Amino acid sequence: MTTGIRPKPLIGLLYGSESPVIIDAAGALVESLDVIPERLFYDLGPEHAPRFHRVDGALRELQRYAAGRHTSGHGTALSLPSERPLDEALLDVVDDLAETIGFAWYSEHLTSFVTLRGAAPAAESGFGVPVRYDEDVLTMLAAKVERVQERLGMRLLLENPAVVTLGSDYREPEFLNELARRSGCGVLLDLHNLYANERNSHVDCDDYLHLLDLGNVVEVHIAGGTELFGVSTDSHATPPRVRELAADYLPTMPSLSSVIVEFHESCVDRIGVPSIVAELERMHEIVDGVPTAAAA
């Protein structure tokens, strides 16, 4: 029998080079860190030996701030929806970091990333390309998800992208539902990416969230964006619509474990540290209003 009571989701930050300043200001408001592993190593490319160079200084600083906090991994480099085979050497590096830092789960993007190699080490994944939601991609992706979960020994979450794929057989929430059913993966729901798609195309956030199986949502990203060439993009200071979606839907997600305030490092001056702290407080207020196991 279900009691309708769940553990309280943790509130946190996407960890980046500006995060120490935010954490110093926010203190205990930051309970969880979503860590981008690609910021902790350089991938010099398969033609180099050794191929990977770990940035130990960045790792040590992260470990200081992660002490006593929940951590999860949030990667881009595996580029799972790409047709290319899974990069097992890269997966080994991710596994090593996951164990060193103590990730509770790992997330990737439902976007095919173009990796730029050559002039600079391939530490950044480059440009995200929309994925076609059809049976072939579903079959290929489900197999890769299962392999990643087996190698890392933890659940993988897939994040909804801030791009709309046209001409697909599945609508995105239905694709995510089916991928979760076949592979056991969860969903990282980025409410700003969803909002950007509502601004830029025919997507309606409420329709989307009614179609998506919210029982699969383990992590939520709260973010903002900027207008670029008349298009809303993902780069980060939260608009009111995203806050409304958070207030309406976070309490309805039975498996939600972490709510991450996401912002691009280059936007911290523009957003301001007090605004980021206020966003963390707002998210605490939302989840504090939900019945929890502790309250019971």
Ligand SMILES: [Fe+2]
């Ligand atoms: Fe996100």
